[in-house]
Amino acid sequence: MAEIQHVDILIVGSGPSGTSTALHMVKNNPEWAKRIVVVDKAVHPREKLCGGGVTHIGQNILARLGLPFEPKNFEVREVRLLYQDKSYSFFGNPVFRIIRRDEFDHWLVKTAESLNITVRQGEAVTDVVPHDDYVEVTTEKAKFHAKTVVAADGSRSFVRRRLKWDDDSRVARLIEVLTPENARVQPEFRNGVAVFDFTPMTDHQLQGYYWDFPSYVNGQPYMNRGVFDSRARPERPKANLKQTLGDSMAARERSLRDYKLKGHPIRWWGKDGRFAQPRIILVGDAAGTDPLFGEGISFALGYGEVAAEALEDAFARQDFSFETYKEKLQKHPLFVQLNIRTRLARFAYVLKYPRLFRAGWWLARHAIKLTRWRDPNYIPAELPQILLTDRVQTT
Numbered sequence: 464m465a466e467i468q469h470v471d472i473l474i475v476g477s478g479p480s481g482t483s484t485a486l487h488m489v490k491n492n493p494e495w496a497k498r499i500v501v502v503d504k505a506v507h508p509r510e511k512l513c514g515g516g517v518t519h520i521g522q523n524i525l526a527r528l529g530l531p532f533e534p535k536n537f538e539v540r541e542v543r544l545l546y547q548d549k550s551y552s553f554f555g556n557p558v559f560r561i562i563r564r565d566e567f568d569h570w571l572v573k574t575a576e577s578l579n580i581t582v583r584q585g586e587a588v589t590d591v592v593p594h595d596d597y598v599e600v601t602t603e604k605a606k607f608h609a610k611t612v613v614a615a616d617g618s619r620s621f622v623r624r625r626l627k628w629d630d631d632s633r634v635a636r637l638i639e640v641l642t643p644e645n646a647r648v649q650p651e652f653r654n655g656v657a658v659f660d661f662t663p664m665t666d667h668q669l670q671g672y673y674w675d676f677p678s679y680v681n682g683q684p685y686m687n688r689g690v691f692d693s694r695a696r697p698e699r700p701k702a703n704l705k706q707t708l709g710d711s712m713a714a715r716e717r718s719l720r721d722y723k724l725k726g727h728p729i730r731w732w733g734k735d736g737r738f739a740q741p742r743i744i745l746v747g748d749a750a751g752t753d754p755l756f757g758e759g760i761s762f763a764l765g766y767g768e769v770a771a772e773a774l775e776d777a778f779a780r781q782d783f784s785f786e787t788y789k790e791k792l793q794k795h796p797l798f799v800q801l802n803i804r805t806r807l808a809r810f811a812y813v814l815k816y817p818r819l820f821r822a823g824w825w826l827a828r829h830a831i832k833l834t835r836w837r838d839p840n841y842i843p844a845e846l847p848q849i850l851l852t853d854r855v856q857t858t
Contacts, residue, residue: 478747503584546660555841610778637727644677660674674690731751742783
């Protein structure tokens with residue numbers, strides 16, 4: 464039997480939310496590096512399905528950690544929203560960056576290791592058993608007695624399932640393909656354009672959108688094409704995602720049959736969700752993320768900021784109930800915005816009839832004109848003023 468290893472903080476999952484939690488702890492006090500262990504069944508760099516969008520929100524969090532944006536990325540300067548024969552755009556310099564998750568996550572892990580944080584890769588968790596004074600976590604290679612556990616293991620979180628972590632959180636669906644492109648010919652590459660096409664909402668009863676994102680894979684230009692289905696109204700029949708993606712690609716002279724199709728779920732954020740129990744907290748996709756656009760990376764990084772504060776408070780007071788963790792999340796400006804996005808998703812994706820959707824489209828288009836996103840030269844270096852508090856500094 465393996466010797467029991469005692470650790471203060473065991474983080475399950477080395478994606479953006481898990482590494483962000485560790486990095487925020489060490490930024491606040493470098494001594495935490497000796498008290499944190501991160502475990503993950505994957506070995507980096509590893510493939511991860513994701514549109515790869517990192518907005519200025521995520522960039523600001525990285526900047527507060529003192530990290531320059533090093534991974535190779537594609538700068539999107541125009542986001543074009545389509546619905547049937549209608550379109551409008553909002554702009555930024557850039558609006559967001561598109562990264563490859565294998566490269567981005569590997570960079571974060573290497574950064575954590577450079578700060579002496581222990582990251583154990585290729586080591587799956589096989590059991591989680593809470594006790595009054597510790598949580599027993601068994602992996603393929605060791606047994607840990609952890610004072611606290613941070614579940615950062617994604618939408619299909621093993622920790623959630625093992626603990627029968629029931630709540631009313633919803634799960635959205637997503638499928639995608641990568642198509643090789645000629646960057647000199649493809650207008651999205653030339654002009655820095657990302658497309659969100661909402662036409663399938665009425666043509667295919669989709670509760671979401673089709674997307675085209677320019678990206679680079681191993682330095683080569685590829686278009687990331689996919690379909691996001693929020694399932695905002697779970698009682699309605701499920702849209703056929705494969706057919707929806709195939710038809711949308713056919714309209715762009717691409718055949719779905721020629722490419723490898725992949726899919727994964729996205730767990731919704733819900734302000735009434737369950738985010739903690741004694742000695743265990745959830746972060747990132749395990750806790751819930753954006754159901755409006757499916758933006759996950761920036762919010763995953765933000766979870767790390769709040770989780771670090773909650774963990775430091777727990778050890779300072781020797782109170783590991785985490786009774787205030789949910790309140791800390793709800794009060795943080797980033798998650799105030801996430802709650803707004805959740806309400807918008809519940810409204811936008813329940814519009815079943817074209818007439819209603821066109822009316823909502825008209826309102827959104829004119830609302831954008833009242834913001835700075837109408838300006839192609841706008842550099843969104845700061846969080847919107849509505850989100851700022853004394854605790855959140857701009858970069």
